[in-house]
Amino acid sequence: MPSSKDFPRAPSTGIRVVIVGAGFAGLTAAIECTRKGHSVIVLEQFKEFKVLGDIISLQPNAGRILARWPGMTEQLYPICHVGKHLKFKSYKGEELFTQDLDNEKIFGKKYSGHRGEIHQIVWKYANELGIDIRLRQTISEYFETDEEAGVISNGVRHVGDVVLAADGVRSKGRTKVLGFEDRPQKSGYAIYRAWLDSTEIRKNPLTRYMVENGDTFNAWVGPDKHFLATSVKDGKDFSWVCTHTDDADIKESWQQPGNIQDALDILEGWDPVVRAIVSATPSCIDWKLVYRDPLPTWISTKARIALIGDAAHPFLPTATQGASQAMEDGCTLAVCFELAGKRHIPEAVRAYEKIRYDRVRAAQKTGEDTRKNWHKSNHDTLVEKPDDMRKLKLNKEDWLLAHDAQAHAYQVFPEVCAKLAAGEKRGEDIAGLEKDDLVANVPNSMAETVVV
Ligand SMILES: Cc1cc2nc3c(=O)[nH]c(=O)nc-3n(C[C@H](O)[C@H](O)[C@H](O)COP(=O)(O)OP(=O)(O)OC[C@H]3O[C@@H](n4cnc5c(N)ncnc54)[C@H](O)[C@@H]3O)c2cc1C
Structure with missing residues (x-):
């Protein structure tokens, strides 16, 4: 059976990534950065690992990321939901319709199960890879210069080329990036x-x-x-x-x-x-x-601190995409660092934001639409109106589920950097990165699409 021992690692890039928070965003970023040859430290405030939460869903767009971690699929499958249908009823108990959710052949595997149990498997996996995860780390400060970025945790400075704030909905990193506290x-x-x-x-x-x-x-x-x-x-x-x-x-x-x-x-x-x-x-x-309103930006002034996961974009549960989008963030960043290289981290961070921002916003909207359809239909006449009933369907968007964050990042990075360089941007001007340099950097694996 495949295991973390078979995990592929690219040669070292020399890029040092400091990650705050060991939820799905932080751990995915750590594992994906390790796979791409970047060196990683993860700082988590919890004193010990605990199995926390209840149901969570990792959709096929996240399953595609997990499928590149040897042995992960095999560990997750036995603890996750394997039903093939979603049965809708009205609140009074009238049967409405059954949605076929047997779409794994089209989109790949998905995982719904206990958040703490899934998290524990990913956590252990990161540990088996030798990723430096430090507990009891309470981050009191973020800082950046033109050359590096870091955090202060329990009085100790941790410095890298870039900091990823994966510190969840009550993110301190977000306060640093925005310059004010974004109160819910x-x-x-x-x-x-x-x-x-x-x-x-x-x-x-x-x-x-x-x-x-x-x-x-x-x-x-x-x-x-x-x-x-x-x-x-x-x-x-x-x-x-x-x-x-x-x-x-x-x-x-x-x-x-x-x-x-x-x-x-x-x-x-x-x-x-x-x-x-x-x-x-x-x-x-x-x-x-x-x-929370969508944030105006996810990245700091010097583009060496990036918000990822819930810190950047909390989701309604009716989108069933919060953890999946958090994982896409980490996967995308690892590719951006690889393609930009150590000397061009701010360009990588700006490209990350531009690649991800609109997709995430569109994904967030699916949760708003689903909740509206579920709550605001005329429930007493639903049973007679098949068109209204069909609007209740969950997780139906091909563009969301068929997405391969890694392949997409390889594909669009050169174009995105060129657009940023030409002034179509979020944040400051990009310096020193020519489009031709970037095209030359795109590895052959760009076209890779894993069929799960
Ligand atoms: C305890 C807990 C239980 C949850 N239960 C569910 C659930 O049942 N169902 C569901 O759908 N979603 C649940 N979620 C949320 C879900 O995990 C996220 O929405 C999603 O996976 C995105 O993950 P994330 O890594 O961005 O954020 P999170 O999963 O929230 O992870 C953020 C991490 O950052 C750490 N952190 C925060 N601030 C600091 C700091 N200053 N210094 C160091 N570390 C810090 C936190 O301790 C946490 O481990 C839960 C989250 C938590 C923290």
Whole structure:
């Protein structure tokens, strides 16, 4: 079986990358930079690794990145959801339609499972590669000069050619890049979320069908609310999320306990199956969804500090793209550094932003559209209107799922640099990089597309 021992590494480029945060953005950037021959240090504030969170989805555009890490697919597949359909019902329990999600042959593998368990596998993999990941690192300051960039952590300066701030939604790196603190606003929504062992779900004849014959994925849509239920590991584990309107609080936390009775109260009048699921749940998380306007830029003045992942662009869960886009960021940057070379890091960072910005914004919008379709349809007439029902479909965009971030970066980097050099830009003028130099730099692997 392939493993991290088979991981391919390019010869050293001499590029030193300091990464803050060891979530999916930080770890992917670290692994991809290692693959491309850059040297990496990752600084994470947690004191120890913990399996945290509940359901997360890595779509085929992320699966394509994971497929280049020998042994990763084999480790992830057994712990992830393997259902082939998404069944939609109205909030009252009327069957609407079934969406075929068996698109792996077209787009490649995807992984939905426990965020902490998937994260643990990627974390261990990075460790097996010998990546220098340091825990208990609280970053107090970011700095950059024309020649280098770094951070101060627990009083120690860590200096590299570039800093990647992968420090999540409450990013300190973002404050450095923007020059002010980007405070979140109320979104008007919150999500009750839970992950549980399926024993109680299996006992109840109302809910048993969701766990007894393998994995299932079910969605209920209603006025300003939706409820998603997923079984995982051949029905052994179960997860549900309930998005609803909530104006109460804007604290962003993945660990804020919720109240099961409160969840039941907001689901008054809903399908008894939904209520039975919630009643069978020992505890849940109350995650307040906050809103941030798209940032004007993801990169610092001297273009030696870049925001990646949630620090740059938080996602609505209805996009199912937050982690996948975070991974695309890291993959793209590793290619940009390779093509630009150590002497041209700011050009690489500017190219990264230009390559990624519009795609990420378009991906974010899919989450807004999906939530609108789920919450604002005329739910009482949906069953009679197939065209309205079809709008409920999830994860259907080819441009999003078929994307290969690595191949794309190789392909567009020269053109993007040329455009930046010609003044079509975000940030400062590009100096010293000729288009012809860059074309010559594009390796043969540019056309590589992994079929998973
Ligand atoms: C504890 C936790 C639980 C989550 N659970 C879920 C879930 O159940 N479902 C879901 O869809 N998404 C979940 N997410 C969010 C999801 O992981 C991200 O939306 C997505 O994967 C993008 O990842 P990211 O690496 O950009 O951000 P994150 O996953 O948030 O990672 C950011 C990392 O940076 C670290 N960090 C932050 N500030 C500093 C600092 N100053 N110094 C050093 N390190 C710092 C954090 O500790 C964290 O490890 C969770 C995130 C966290 C942190």
